[in-house]
Every structure is written in C-alpha cells, then in structure tokens.
Amino acid sequence: MSAAQPSAQNQSVLSFDELKSRLEPFQQTQLLRFWDSLDSNQQTHLSQQIAQVDFAQLKTLVEGNDKSVDFGELAARAAMPQAVASDGSGCDWTLEQAQQRGEEALRSGEIATVLVAGGQGTRLGFDQPKGMFPVGPVSERTLFQFFADRLIAAGEKYGVDVPLYLMTSEATHEDTRRYFEKNDYLGLKPEQVTIFQQGTMPAVDAATGDVLMADKGSLALSPDGHGGTLRALSRNGCMDEMRKNGRKHLFYFQVDNPLVGLCDPVFIGHHLLACSEMTTQVIRKRYPTEKVGNVVEIDGQTQIIEYSDLPDSAAEMTNSDGSLKLWAGNIAVHLFDLDFLERMLQLDASLPIHRASKKVPHVDAEGQQVKPDSPNATKFEQFIFDLLPHAKNTIVCEANPADAFAPVKNANGAATDTPELARQAICDLHRRWLRSCGVTVDDSVKVEINPRFAMDPAELSEKLGESGQTAAEQTISTDQYFC
Incomplete structure (x- = not known):
C-alpha cells in the first residue's frame, strides 16, 4: 500500500512576534492568547497550522465579499x-x-x-x-x-x-x-x-x-x-x-x-x-x-x-x-x-x-x-x-x-438513508438478479451476491449453471450469501 501523507508542513517555527505580525492585519491575534502556556511541541504545531491558513482569503469569506x-x-x-x-x-x-x-x-x-x-x-x-x-x-x-x-x-x-x-x-x-x-x-x-x-x-x-x-x-x-x-x-x-x-x-x-x-x-x-x-x-x-x-x-x-x-x-x-x-x-x-x-x-x-x-x-x-x-x-x-x-x-x-x-x-429509525434500508435495497436488487435467471426466491429471504461471484445477472446465470441444475430448477428458501 502506498500511504501518501499530507503535504509537507513548513518545519520552520515562526516566533511569537512573527505570528502576531501575520495575524494582526486580519484581527486574529486571539489565536496566540495561550502561547506562553504551551510547550515547544505545542508551539511548533500551532505555528505550522497558522502558517498554512490563507487569512486574506478567510477575511474575504468572513466578510462575505466573495x-x-x-x-x-x-x-x-x-x-x-x-x-x-x-x-x-x-x-x-x-x-x-x-x-x-x-x-x-x-x-x-x-x-x-x-x-x-x-x-x-x-x-x-x-x-x-x-x-x-x-x-x-x-x-x-x-x-x-x-x-x-x-x-x-x-x-x-x-x-x-x-x-x-x-x-x-x-x-x-x-x-x-x-x-x-x-x-x-x-x-x-x-x-x-x-x-x-x-x-x-x-x-x-x-x-x-x-x-x-x-x-x-x-x-x-x-x-x-x-x-x-x-x-x-x-x-x-x-x-x-x-x-x-x-x-x-x-x-x-x-x-x-x-x-x-x-x-x-x-x-x-x-x-x-x-x-x-x-x-x-x-x-x-x-x-x-x-x-x-x-x-x-x-x-x-x-x-x-x-x-x-x-x-x-x-x-x-x-x-x-x-x-x-x-x-x-x-x-x-x-x-x-x-x-x-x-x-x-x-x-x-x-x-x-x-x-x-x-x-x-x-x-x-x-x-x-x-x-x-x-x-x-x-x-x-x-x-x-x-x-x-x-x-x-x-x-x-x-x-x-x-x-x-x-x-x-x-x-x-430515520425516514431515509438508513443501514436497514440500504440492506433491504441490496437484497431486493440481488433477488431481482436471481429471478431474472429463473431462480425462485421468496421476498422474506435475504440474499447477497458478492461481485467476486457475479458482477451482473449475465455472469450470475453462468455461475448458477455450473451447479448442474438449470436456474429454473433452483429455489432459495433460506438466507444465502453468494461468494
């Protein structure tokens, strides 16, 4: 796996006075109010965060002038x-x-x-x-x-x-x-x-x-x-x-x-x-x-x-x-x-x-x-x-x-876009695939088809035919995961 990292941060740490000078034109010096209570690592972290903010753009956004x-x-x-x-x-x-x-x-x-x-x-x-x-x-x-x-x-x-x-x-x-x-x-x-x-x-x-x-x-x-x-x-x-x-x-x-x-x-x-x-x-x-x-x-x-x-x-x-x-x-x-x-x-x-x-x-x-x-x-x-x-x-x-x-x-419990509704949609879709192949499957049965078994109904029909039965001869009466 290539675990790409966030962009390299500016490793130089601005001094308090440099940060204050950067923040004053934008009325954001409150960001330094706890500076003296921070240890050196915390100061480095805050300095790097401040250095990455485009305060001119932020000022425009805050004032609604964009x-x-x-x-x-x-x-x-x-x-x-x-x-x-x-x-x-x-x-x-x-x-x-x-x-x-x-x-x-x-x-x-x-x-x-x-x-x-x-x-x-x-x-x-x-x-x-x-x-x-x-x-x-x-x-x-x-x-x-x-x-x-x-x-x-x-x-x-x-x-x-x-x-x-x-x-x-x-x-x-x-x-x-x-x-x-x-x-x-x-x-x-x-x-x-x-x-x-x-x-x-x-x-x-x-x-x-x-x-x-x-x-x-x-x-x-x-x-x-x-x-x-x-x-x-x-x-x-x-x-x-x-x-x-x-x-x-x-x-x-x-x-x-x-x-x-x-x-x-x-x-x-x-x-x-x-x-x-x-x-x-x-x-x-x-x-x-x-x-x-x-x-x-x-x-x-x-x-x-x-x-x-x-x-x-x-x-x-x-x-x-x-x-x-x-x-x-x-x-x-x-x-x-x-x-x-x-x-x-x-x-x-x-x-x-x-x-x-x-x-x-x-x-x-x-x-x-x-x-x-x-x-x-x-x-x-x-x-x-x-x-x-x-x-x-x-x-x-x-x-x-x-x-x-x-x-x-x-x-x-929400009206829309819930895990329960998503699982139902998955089962509904895969039941339709099976029925399109001629398989008998009841609405009460949960079925789930892994794409590594079949990516679409045509591929599903081929896989089901490998069982030795025609799809029309097959009935699914219990929950089943095809994988």
Missing part, C-alpha cells in the same frame, strides 16, 4: 441538460456499444478510481470511519469491503489491477490506514491502494468571525470538502503516478453508497463515446427536496445546485404534466478525463466556497471547553461538482436508483 450567487434566480433559468436515460435512449450509440467501449478502456488499464472517505459514522451512531460500517445484509461486509470486492472482481474480469486512491480526513486517516493493513488490504494488492489525506480549513465563530481553537494549542479545523480532492491528489503525487501508469480517466465515488456501480463499463462507455471531460451519474429524485445536488443546465453549461443552496420553491417547480422540473439528483458518481483535471489544477482557486452552519466544540477565552447545543460556527468547503461548468463537454447518465443508490447516512 462572489455571491443568487441560487433562486439561477434555478428559475435552469433547464435539464441532455441526459442518457437508464434504458440507453438520448444518445447516438447503443448500450451494447457503450459496454464494449467501456470494457476496452478497462482492459487497457485506462481507469483509476478515487474514493472519498473522510466521514465518520457520527449520524449512524458509529464512532469509526464510515467505510468500516458493516452493511452486508447476510455477510456483514463493510462498505470498504463492498468496494474492494468490486475492484477485485473487475480486475479478474478485465485482466488489470484497477488502482484505488482513497482520500481520508484527519479524523479518519489513521484508523483507515490501520484497517487496511490489519485486513490485508481486503484482498487488494498493497500497491493497488494509495491512502492520502485531504486538506482543511478553519472554522470561524458565526458572530465574530474569529477563528476557533479546538484546544489551547490547535485550531478548530475541518475538511475542506470533496472539492479539495483534486488539490490533495496533486499534492500527494497521485496525479503523477496515474500518468506514469497510463491512466486516462478517474472514476470518483463516495463512501456511503454500497450500490455504486464501480467501474461499470456502460457508464465508462457513455463517457468515452461522448468525448466527455466530466460525466455525472444521476437518479430521478424521490421527492423535490431530497438531499442530493440538482443537476441542471444554465446558459449552456451543466452545473449542480446543492440542495442546501436551492430554495424549496425552486425545488418544487413542475412541468406542465406535473413532473419535477429539476428531477436529476446527483449521487456523487463522476468520471473525469485526466487531461481535464490537470487543466483544472490551474483554475482551482476559481471553485466557489460554500458555507455551512455547524456546531463546533472549542475553547473559550479562558481556555474552557465549550460544547455548543446549536450551530455556533461557519465552516467553509468546496465541492468537486463545481468543476462541471469548466468542462468543455459533459454528459449526464441516468441510473435506476434501485440498482445504483442506497446511501448509508442516518441511524436506523
């Missing part, structure tokens, strides 16, 4: 971009042609993958990285195992090791690294996996704009959002490594969706046949205000309006037939042309910065720990999908949510 966007006005002008429907309509090629082209790219070793896994399972009541959450309805495989098994199966099918670049946060990095090492990289080759850490931005007090401190010797930092993926890939040498190994396209996905069609050749084929620089997979939203980004076209450019930025009145707009006007929900599955990403590295600062009100624990002026009961701070982050308007050519691909989207976000 470019503001009227999302309501944008939504009023929005239309649906041209999309390839899940049945293959909407493009000049067939699903079979797309699959053939995608398989060619996989066999040629052109595809790399990046998994965004900085989140902890806090909302799940799980105190570890979310990727370590057990979601297999029969096997209890973790989310990380779901993805690793898919990559292993793709490697066996196409005769190539598909690399996994895994982006963590400060909160998940060490636990994730240890998990992969302890579990033999989940069957992947060690050199296939590169674990690297995303950047951070400071949280500020919502009322004063002061940067908050997590403790007397540390800033209250939070991940800079999945928009920081590109910077982190470049900073940690991953982009150079991809180029050296002949990769041309990067499959991007996030950790909370066990049904993601990782390395799906049809999706890859659509991307390539459209000569797209950035391809986005979408589903039809389940309800107007669903917490997914809204994929739209405005002034000829494809872009995504995040659910938190879209007014309810805009989300609920309908067409004359009563259908949702903005129906395409982003499920955080993208395919990037590597040339495009390298060009975007030069425009990275142009990505807008989004604000979020959050509860941020911190120390007060007396050094006492404060755990707020309501949002007290503003966090800043960038979103990877804001690269879309910069792409010279894009395509949107619809997926059936029952096949491709079962996010694990909330604890059981």
